[in-house]
Amino acid sequence: MRIGQLAEATGTTTKTLRFYEESGLLPPAERMASGYRDYTDDAVGRVGFIHRGQAAGLTLAQIGQILRIREHGQTPCSHVRDLLGERLRELDAQIAELLALRETISQLHAQAAEPEPDTCSADEVCRYI
Amino acid sequence: MRIGQLAEATGTTTKTLRFYEESGLLPPAERMASGYRDYTDDAVGRVGFIHRGQAAGLTLAQIGQILRIREHGQTPCSHVRDLLGERLRELDAQIAELLALRETISQLHAQAAEPEPDTCSADEVCRYI
DNA sequence: ATGAACCTTCCAGTACAGTGGAAGGTCAAG
DNA sequence: CTTGACCTTCCACTGTACTGGAAGGTTCAT
Numbered sequence: 001m002r003i004g005q006l007a008e009a010t011g012t013t014t015k016t017l018r019f020y021e022e023s024g025l026l027p028p029a030e031r032m033a034s035g036y037r038d039y040t041d042d043a044v045g046r047v048g049f050i051h052r053g054q055a056a057g058l059t060l061a062q063i064g065q066i067l068r069i070r071e072h073g074q075t076p077c078s079h080v081r082d083l084l085g086e087r088l089r090e091l092d093a094q095i096a097e098l099l100a101l102r103e104t105i106s107q108l109h110a111q112a113a114e115p116e117p118d119t120c121s122a123d124e125v126c127r128y129i
Numbered sequence: 130m131r132i133g134q135l136a137e138a139t140g141t142t143t144k145t146l147r148f149y150e151e152s153g154l155l156p157p158a159e160r161m162a163s164g165y166r167d168y169t170d171d172a173v174g175r176v177g178f179i180h181r182g183q184a185a186g187l188t189l190a191q192i193g194q195i196l197r198i199r200e201h202g203q204t205p206c207s208h209v210r211d212l213l214g215e216r217l218r219e220l221d222a223q224i225a226e227l228l229a230l231r232e233t234i235s236q237l238h239a240q241a242a243e244p245e246p247d248t249c250s251a252d253e254v255c256r257y258i
Numbered sequence: 259a260t261g262a263a264c265c266t267t268c269c270a271g272t273a274c275a276g277t278g279g280a281a282g283g284t285c286a287a288g
Numbered sequence: 289c290t291t292g293a294c295c296t297t298c299c300a301c302t303g304t305a306c307t308g309g310a311a312g313g314t315t316c317a318t
Contacts, residue, residue: 001266002264002265003264004263004264004265008217013306013307014264014265015306015308016137016305016306016307017308018264018266018267019305019307023195023305028236034265034266034313034314035265035266035313036264036266036313036314036315037265037266037308045219049255049258051241052258053258054305055233056233056234056237057230057233057234059304059305060304060306061258061304061306066255070255073237075255076255077241077255080255080258081238081242084234084237084238084241085238087234088231088234088235088238091227091230091231091234092231095199095224095227095228095231097211097216098220098223098224098227099224100218101186101220102217102220102221102224104184104185104186105185105216105217105220106242108185109210110208110224112210112213113210113251120318124174124178126178126195126199126205126206126209128132128184128206128210128213129178129181129182129185129195131294131295132294132295133293133294133295142276142277143294143295144276144277145275145277146274146277147297148275148276148277149275157263163283163284163295163296164283164284164295164296165284165285165294165295165296166295166296183275185262187275188274188275189275190274191317
C-alpha cells in the first residue's frame with residue numbers, strides 16, 4: 001500500500017503521514033524498489049489510533065508515548081488512564097477559565113450596548129475596556 | 130521614562146514593550162540623545178489598555194485595530210462592541226466544544242478505571258482508546 | 259515517447275504572543 | 289577607571305500540528 005492509498009484509507013494527507021513518521025508516531029515504512037513507502041494493512045489501524053487519541057484530546061506527543069510503551073511490549077493501559085485523568089483536570093481548569101472570561105466579556109458587552117461616545121474622554125482609548 | 134521603568138510600572142518586560150512597538154501597538158517612542166527610548170506618562174495608560182484588552186479575551190491584532198481607530202480621531206466604541214460580541218460567540222462555541230470533549234474523556238477515563246490489561250488484544254494499541 | 263498522476267527529499271512558513279541570547283553602546287557610583 | 293546595571297539592534301527560537309512548494313524520480317496508460 002502506497003502512501004496515497006493509506007492517506008485515503010485513513011482520511012488524511014500524504015504530507016501528514018510523512019510528518020507522523022518523522023515525529024515517531026508511525027514506524028519508518030518499508031520501501032519498494034522505487035523508494036516509495038510500502039505500508040502494511042495494520043498501518044491503517046495505527047493511524048486510526050492516532051486519530052482517536054486526538055479526538056480524546058491527547059497531544060501527538062502523548063499519543064507517541066503510548067505508542068512507544070506498546071512497542072516495548074508493555075500494556076499502556078495505566079499510562080493511558082493517567083493521561084486521561086490529567087487531561088480531565090486540565091479541561092476542567094480550562095472550562096472554568098473560559099466561563100470566567102465569558103462573564104467578564106458579557107458584562108463589558110452589556111455596558112457597551114448603550115453607546116454614549118460623547119462620554120469617552122480624550123485621554124482614554126475606550127471607556128468600555 | 131526609560132523602557133525598564135515603563136516595564137516595571139506596567140508589570141511587563143522590556144522585551145514585550147519593544148515587541149508591542151514593533152507590532153504597532155505602541156507608537157515609536159521618542160529617543161534620548163543616547164538612543165534610549167523616552168516614554169511619556171500616557172504610555173502607562175496605553176499599555177494598561179492593551180492588558181485590559183487581553184484580559185477581555187481580545188487578540189493583540191484586535192487591540193491594535195481599536196488603537197488605530199482611536200488614533201484616527203474616531204471613537205472605537207461601536208467597533209469594540211462588535212468585537213466583544215464576536216468574542217462572546219466564539220467563547221460560547223469554544224466552551225460547548227470543551228464540554229463535549231470533557232464528556233468523551235470522562236467516559237473513556239471511567240472505562241479505564243477498571244483495568245483489565247489481559248483483554249488488550251495484541252493487534253490494538255489500547256482498548257481504552 | 260510523452261503526459262498525468264504519483265512518489266521522493268528538503269526547506270520554509272502558518273498562527274500566536276512573546277522569549278533568549280549575542281554583540282555592543284551608555285550612564286552613574288565607587 | 290572600571291564595574292554593573294541599563295539600554296540598543298538583530299536573529300533565532302518556543303509549542304502545536306501541520307501545510308506549501310520546489311526540484312526531481314517512478315509508474316502506467318495512451
